Amino acid sequence: MYNGKKIILGLMIFVLLVTSPVLANIGKENEPPEIDLDTPAISQLEQRQCVESPEYMLANHMRMLNEWRDKALREGKTVYISDSGKEYEMSLENGCLQCHSNQEQFCDSCHTYTEVEPYCWDCHNGSKGADLEK
Numbered sequence: 467m468y469n470g471k472k473i474i475l476g477l478m479i480f481v482l483l484v485t486s487p488v489l490a491n492i493g494k495e496n497e498p499p500e501i502d503l504d505t506p507a508i509s510q511l512e513q514r515q516c517v518e519s520p521e522y523m524l525a526n527h528m529r530m531l532n533e534w535r536d537k538a539l540r541e542g543k544t545v546y547i548s549d550s551g552k553e554y555e556m557s558l559e560n561g562c563l564q565c566h567s568n569q570e571q572f573c574d575s576c577h578t579y580t581e582v583e584p585y586c587w588d589c590h591n592g593s594k595g596a597d598l599e600k
């Protein structure tokens with residue numbers, strides 16, 4: 467006969483030993499980045515809001531930016547009118563990054579976390595300056 471209790475205890479210890487380093491790491495790797503919304507420009511806004519709702523921005527900012535680029539470059543349109551009727555300049559440097567001037571803590575940290583690498587910064591200087599390396 468075998469000792470069921472001892473086997474179960476042994477199994478539990480085994481599982482714990484094998485998984486604990488993994489568990490310890492899972493926590494760290496999945497820690498979401500600090501999304502820092504506090505910039506001088508944002509703190510001066512009368513209404514603390516983005517171009518569209520934060521939910522919409524989270525889900526659609528990549529599509530919005532593509533649209534902005536196409537409108538600005540192909541059609542020469544530079545003004546975006548939001549759902550609420552507000553006007554924004556359709557620009558990375560003079561739009562998004564005027565408010566989100568902390569590109570590293572905001573855009574970049576989230577992209578690193580989600581493993582997205584926008585190629586925009588190959589040409590756009592981002593919050594490092596408004597000049598494009600043409």
Ligand code: HEC
Pocket residue numbers: 531532534535538539556557558559560584585586587588589590598600
């Ligand atoms: C190969 C270089 C290059 C890449 C890569 C690039 N752009 Fe641009 N982009 C330009 C140039 C040049 C202009 C025109 C700037 C001007 O007219 O002053 C421009 C203009 C724009 C504009 C309108 C004007 C402005 O000041 O922002 C938007 C919006 C834009 N790009 C978004 C993007 C986005 C989003 C990406 C990445 C998905 C991207 N671009 C990638 C070169 C590039």
Ligand code: HEC
Pocket residue numbers: 501503508511514515516517520521523524527530531554561562563564565566
């Ligand atoms: C007029 C200033 C302003 C401009 C311009 C602006 N934002 Fe925002 N953005 C904000 C504010 C303020 C919030 C927080 C809104 C809230 O909490 O309701 C925000 C929130 C966001 C969020 C959601 C973050 C989260 O975790 O909830 C994303 C993503 C975002 N912005 C991306 C962009 C992009 C991309 C652009 C350019 C296409 C842009 N923003 C232009 C001010 C701005």
Ligand code: HEC
Pocket residue numbers: 501524527528531558562563566569572573574576577580582583584585586
């Ligand atoms: C809270 C997280 C988060 C923040 C903050 C954020 N992004 Fe993103 N971004 C994403 C995710 C996730 C994707 C990929 C979405 C997809 O592929 O559908 C993405 C994709 C993009 C893309 C398209 C890249 C590609 O290769 O398709 C651009 C351009 C972009 N983001 C620009 C910005 C800019 C500019 C800011 C700051 C003003 C910003 N993002 C802030 C999460 C974020």
